[in-house]
Amino acid sequence: MLSERRLEVLRAIVQDYVGTEEPVGSKALTERHKLGVSPATVRNDMAVLEEEGFIAQPHTSAGRIPTDKGYRLFVDRLAGVKPLSTPERRAIHNFLDGAVDLDDVVGRTVRLLAQLTRQVAVVQYPSLTRSTVRHVELLSLAPARLMLVLITDTGRVEQRVVDCPAPFGETSLADLRARLNSRVVGRRFADVPQLVQDLPESFEEIEDRATVSTVLATLLESLVEEHEERLMIGGTANLTRFGPDFPLMIRPVLEALEEQVVLLKLLGEAKESGMTVRIGHENAHEGLSSTSVVSVGYGSGGEAVAKLGVVGPTRMDYPGTMGAVRAVARYVGQILAES
Amino acid sequence: MLSERRLEVLRAIVQDYVGTEEPVGSKALTERHKLGVSPATVRNDMAVLEEEGFIAQPHTSAGRIPTDKGYRLFVDRLAGVKPLSTPERRAIHNFLDGAVDLDDVVGRTVRLLAQLTRQVAVVQYPSLTRSTVRHVELLSLAPARLMLVLITDTGRVEQRVVDCPAPFGETSLADLRARLNSRVVGRRFADVPQLVQDLPESFEEIEDRATVSTVLATLLESLVEEHEERLMIGGTANLTRFGPDFPLMIRPVLEALEEQVVLLKLLGEAKESGMTVRIGHENAHEGLSSTSVVSVGYGSGGEAVAKLGVVGPTRMDYPGTMGAVRAVARYVGQILAES
DNA sequence: TTTGGCACTCGCCCTGTTCGAGTGCCAGCG
DNA sequence: CGCTGGCACTCGAACAGGGCGAGTGCCAAA
Numbered sequence: 001m002l003s004e005r006r007l008e009v010l011r012a013i014v015q016d017y018v019g020t021e022e023p024v025g026s027k028a029l030t031e032r033h034k035l036g037v038s039p040a041t042v043r044n045d046m047a048v049l050e051e052e053g054f055i056a057q058p059h060t061s062a063g064r065i066p067t068d069k070g071y072r073l074f075v076d077r078l079a080g081v082k083p084l085s086t087p088e089r090r091a092i093h094n095f096l097d098g099a100v101d102l103d104d105v106v107g108r109t110v111r112l113l114a115q116l117t118r119q120v121a122v123v124q125y126p127s128l129t130r131s132t133v134r135h136v137e138l139l140s141l142a143p144a145r146l147m148l149v150l151i152t153d154t155g156r157v158e159q160r161v162v163d164c165p166a167p168f169g170e171t172s173l174a175d176l177r178a179r180l181n182s183r184v185v186g187r188r189f190a191d192v193p194q195l196v197q198d199l200p201e202s203f204e205e206i207e208d209r210a211t212v213s214t215v216l217a218t219l220l221e222s223l224v225e226e227h228e229e230r231l232m233i234g235g236t237a238n239l240t241r242f243g244p245d246f247p248l249m250i251r252p253v254l255e256a257l258e259e260q261v262v263l264l265k266l267l268g269e270a271k272e273s274g275m276t277v278r279i280g281h282e283n284a285h286e287g288l289s290s291t292s293v294v295s296v297g298y299g300s301g302g303e304a305v306a307k308l309g310v311v312g313p314t315r316m317d318y319p320g321t322m323g324a325v326r327a328v329a330r331y332v333g334q335i336l337a338e339s
Numbered sequence: 340m341l342s343e344r345r346l347e348v349l350r351a352i353v354q355d356y357v358g359t360e361e362p363v364g365s366k367a368l369t370e371r372h373k374l375g376v377s378p379a380t381v382r383n384d385m386a387v388l389e390e391e392g393f394i395a396q397p398h399t400s401a402g403r404i405p406t407d408k409g410y411r412l413f414v415d416r417l418a419g420v421k422p423l424s425t426p427e428r429r430a431i432h433n434f435l436d437g438a439v440d441l442d443d444v445v446g447r448t449v450r451l452l453a454q455l456t457r458q459v460a461v462v463q464y465p466s467l468t469r470s471t472v473r474h475v476e477l478l479s480l481a482p483a484r485l486m487l488v489l490i491t492d493t494g495r496v497e498q499r500v501v502d503c504p505a506p507f508g509e510t511s512l513a514d515l516r517a518r519l520n521s522r523v524v525g526r527r528f529a530d531v532p533q534l535v536q537d538l539p540e541s542f543e544e545i546e547d548r549a550t551v552s553t554v555l556a557t558l559l560e561s562l563v564e565e566h567e568e569r570l571m572i573g574g575t576a577n578l579t580r581f582g583p584d585f586p587l588m589i590r591p592v593l594e595a596l597e598e599q600v601v602l603l604k605l606l607g608e609a610k611e612s613g614m615t616v617r618i619g620h621e622n623a624h625e626g627l628s629s630t631s632v633v634s635v636g637y638g639s640g641g642e643a644v645a646k647l648g649v650v651g652p653t654r655m656d657y658p659g660t661m662g663a664v665r666a667v668a669r670y671v672g673q674i675l676a677e678s
Numbered sequence: 679t680t681t682g683g684c685a686c687t688c689g690c691c692c693t694g695t696t697c698g699a700g701t702g703c704c705a706g707c708g
Numbered sequence: 709c710g711c712t713g714g715c716a717c718t719c720g721a722a723c724a725g726g727g728c729g730a731g732t733g734c735c736a737a738a
Contacts, residue, residue, distance in 0.1 A: 025700050038712055043701070061700055061719045101499060137488070139474050149476070149488060149496070157488070159496045160440060236575060237593035240586075247579075247586045254576035364731050377681055382732070400688045400731050 002052070008035060009045045010054055011078045014066050018315055021243055023063030068280035068314060071292070075277050075318050082319035084327050088116065092331050099335065102126075102155035106232050109308065109332050114235025116324040119312035120257065122295075124267055125230040126154035126305040126336070129190040136184060138177045143167040148216065152189065154305055154336055162216070176213070193220055229264045233257055235310075242291075242313045252287030257311070262287075267307040270295045275322055280314045290314055294321050298329035300337035308332070341391070347374060348384045349393055350417045353405050357654055360582055362402030407619035407653060410631070414616050414657050421658035423666050427455065431670050438674065441465075441494035445571050448647065448671050453574025455663040458651035459596065461634075463606055464569040465493035465644040465675070468529040475523060477516045482506040487555065491528065493644055493675055501555070515552070532559055568603045572596055574649075581630075581652045591626030596650070601626075606646040609634045614661055619653045629653055633660050637668035639676035647671070 012033040016024040026039040054070035095112045099105040113121035131152035139147045144164045270276035275296045292314045297304025351372040355363040365378040393409035434451045438444040452460035470491035478486045483503045609615035614635045631653045636643025
C-alpha cells in the first residue's frame, strides 16, 4: 500500500523527469516541490517506490527515473487531462477550417497534432466498413473494362478497375448502376456485399450480366480488404526530440512507423471509446517498447469511425498530450459531421 | 589539368570511402588498387587533387575524403551506371506486378526503391497537367451540391465537392456531364480549363447554368493547383545509415522530407529527360546540403509524366543507385502504359 | 617524374584522478 | 513509529596525460 505522500513523491518525480530529462534525486525533489518533508524521508519513500517497481535508477549514485509501471500509475491515478489554452484551441480551428476534402482534413490533422504535441502524429482515415455509402458510380473505360467509384458519407472516395469477361453495353451499365445505387445508397458499408449478392439473379439476360455482377461483388469485397484501413503519419522530425539516446531508438521506431500494418494493429488494440494510453512495453511491437502511444477514436456522430493519436517517448507530458489529442479528435469529428 | 592517373586516384578514393566510410590514406590505396605506383607518388597526386578542391582531409594526419566537387567529377566522368543483376531485375518485376491501382503502384515503387538502394525513396504521382482526361463524372450529393470526379489515363482519380448557387436538376446535370465529357475526354489536362471556358454560353437557360458552369471551371483550376503534384516517400529508416554522424544530420533531412513543397521543388529542378544527380550543396535546400539526390523522369510513353528518385548521403554508391533508379523508373513506366 | 626514407603531426584510445551528486544506514528526536 | 540530520560510501562524468600509429610533407637520389 502506498501512502498519499509516496504517490505525491512519484508524481513529483514524473513531472521533474519529464521536464528535465535527467534522473531526479531526493534533494532536488524537496527543493522544487513543497513536500513538507526532508530529503532523507524522500529517500526512504523512494526506496519503497523502487522496491515496488515504480521507479528505477540507471546506475548507483544516480537519481531515479520512472519505470513503465510508474508512468502507468501516474496516468491512471495521479494525472488528469490538461485542457488546452484558448490560443491553442483557436489554432486548431484556424488550422482545420478550410480543408477542401478528406485528404486535406487528414493531412492538416496530422500536421496539427504533430505541431501541438511535438511528437509523431498518426491519423487513420475513416473506416470504410463503418461508413455509409453515399454514391456508387460505374464507368466504362473500355468495352470490357469498368471502373467502380465509391463515395462514402465521410468523404472517402475509392476506386477500382475491373476487367469483365465480356463486353458490357452502355444501357446495361446504366441499368446496373441504377440498381446498385438504389440498393446500397444510405446503407452501412459492411452490409454492402450481402446486399449485392442476389443482384445478378434479378438480371434477365443470363450469362454476361450474371458474371459481371459477381465480379462486382468480389470487387467490393477486395476493395474493403485492401483499402479498409488507411492512415497518414507526420512529425517524424520530432523523433530527434526523444532524448539524448535517440540515435539508438530512432531506427526501430522509424521502421515500425513505416509498416502501416503495425500502426493499424496498434490503433486497433486501443479501446473503442475513450482515450487509450499504452506505455512502453505495453506496446506489443518490439520497436516501440520505449515509446508511448496516446490514441482516441473520432467520428462525426456519437460513435467512432476511426482513430488518431501520437507516438512519443515514454517520458512525455501525458496530461498535455492527452488534452491535445482529445481536443483535436473532437474538432475533426465536427468537421466531418459538417461536410 | 588532371592526368589520367590522378583521375584514377580520385576514383579509387571515392570507391574506398564509399565502401569503408573512413578517410582513405595513400598506403591503403596502393594496397587495394593496382595503381602501379608507390604511396609516395599517390601522395603527390593527392596533394594536387586537394589543391584543386576535389578531396579534403577532415584533420591533419587523417586520410582524404572526396568533396562535393570530387563526387561531381566522379559522377560526370569516372563512373557509369551500373546495370542491375538479374535477381534484382526479377525482384522489381515480382514486386511491381500485381499492383491494383495507382496508389498501389506508387506505394510499391517507393518500398521497392527504398529496399533496392537502402536509401530514402521519393516517388511523384503522375502530373495532372501532363496526363489526358479519361473521364469526368458529375454527381449530385445534395440539391445544390455537386461532386466532380476526374479520371486520367495514368490512373489518377481526383475529386472535389462544389456548392452551387442554386439547385441543379438531374436532367441538366446529365446534360452538363455529357457536354463536359465530349469536350475534354482524350484531351491533355492542361488544356481543360480553356476548353471549358465557353461552355456556359452554350447553355440556354441563362442564369443558373451559367453560374454553375463557371463554378466548374474555377473548380477545375483549383483542383489542378492544389492537387497537381503529389508524392509519396518511404525508407526513412535508412536515414540511420547515413554514417556515424547521422544524429546531427537526420533532423534537417526529416524536416525537409516532411515539406512536400521542398521535395517537389527538388524534383522540379531536375532535368526533364535523363537522370539528374544533385550532390551536397548543389541542392538549394539547406537541410539537404549533405545529401545527394538522384532522380529521373518516368512515363508511359516517350515523355515523362512525373519523377522519382532517392535521397541519400553524399557518400553513396552512385553507379549502383543510378542503375536502380533508372531500372525502376523504366519498369514503372511500362506498368503505367499497360493499365 | 618517380621513389624510398624520414621526421613530424595530430587524433584516437587507454589510464589514472578528481569531483560531486546521490545513496543507504544509523542514531537521536518528537 | 515515523521523521530527521549526519556521515561514509559509491560510482559515473569530466578532465588530463601519454603512448600509439596512420598518414602526411619534404627531400635527395634514381
